[in-house]
Amino acid sequence: MPVLHRRLLGLVLLALAGCATVVPPADGWQPLAPGLAHRAWAPWPDGDVQALRADLATVRVALSPPADAGLPLDQMPSGRGALASINASFFDREFRPRGxxxxxxxxxxxxxxxARPANDPVLACDTRCVIRFDAPARPEPGWRLAVSGTPWLVRDGHARTAEDDATCANLCAHTHPRTAVGLDATGRHLIVLLAAGRRGAVKGLTLTQTAELMRDLGAVQAFNLDGGGSSTLLIGGESRLPRPLNEPALRRVANALHLLNP
Known part of the structure; x- marks a missing residue:
């Protein structure tokens, strides 16, 4: 075979190989839809963490209504067609949310x-979304969405420490499956993190670890949502976060945050 033909053949094979192999982004984010990216990684040898990053100029965020309370995420009518959904509020046995x-x-x-609502951080959205650590006693006019959690994880770019976790040892300093939500410095990007746990060697995260990861993902304000067996991530309606070994079925919860097309 002439040298020129061999070179052309080599270029064709190289091009075909490039088409067959998708090189992931260097930062690990993979696009799910316009304005929405997903990342899964193990920050520690026994870690199993996933995250979502939503551009709020492109992706709409909504909280499920009271009519869906007491259902697992995959059975909530409000989540039909959602790009992704996560569990949200802490709640009591009657599925009444905290805060x-x-x-x-x-x-x-x-x-x-x-607890007094002022003690609980809140994600509130009208035409834009903010995280408030000085939550008012009642929702403000114009809020179309508000969801509370506890405690804070990142405040003005500063992540909580082990000393902070010592004040709430069982919830904070022990490892559990986790769900967390935050905003970047522009307020345009919603950042969500979920960690699997109670799976043998994969025990979950402390809140200090959760806060460090949220900060590393770009969150300058962030707080903790309900975790443990409640932690749930659906992408396109399918459960993607590995479940605790003692609780394989999705737990019934009070509500969910849905990421939707505009």
Whole structure:
């Protein structure tokens, strides 16, 4: 075979090989839809962590309504067609959420006051989304969405420390499956992190570890949502976060954050 033909053949084979192999981005993010990316990695040998990054100029965020309370995420009518969904509020046995809760512009009829709302960070959205660490006693006019959690993880770029975790040892300093939510410095990108746990060697994260990862992902404000067996990640309606070995079925929860097409 002439040298020129061999070179041409080599270029064709190289091009075909390039088409067959998708090189992941250097930072690990993989696109799911316009404005939405997903990342899965093991930050530690026994870690199993996933994250979502949503551009709020492209992706709409909504909180499931009271009518869906008490259902697992994959059975919530409000989540049909969602790009992704995660569990949200802490709740009591009657699936009443803790802290300020607003869905579709309407406050939930019964707000469980396990602690003063001002003690609980809140993600609130009107035309834009903010995280408030000084939550008001009642939702502000114009809020179309509000969801609370506890405790804080990252505040003005500073992540909580082991000393902070020592004040709430069982919830904070022990390892558990986790769900966390945050915003970047522009307020344009919503950052969500979920960690698997209670799976043999994969025990989960402390809140200090969760905070460090949220900060590394670019969150300058972030807080903890309900975790443990409640931690759930659906992508395109399918469960993607490995479940605790003692709780293989999705848990019934109070509500969910849905990431939707505009």
């Amino acid at each position: 300020l809760t607003v869905s579709g512009g309407h406050p939930w009829p019964e707000l469980l006051k396990l």
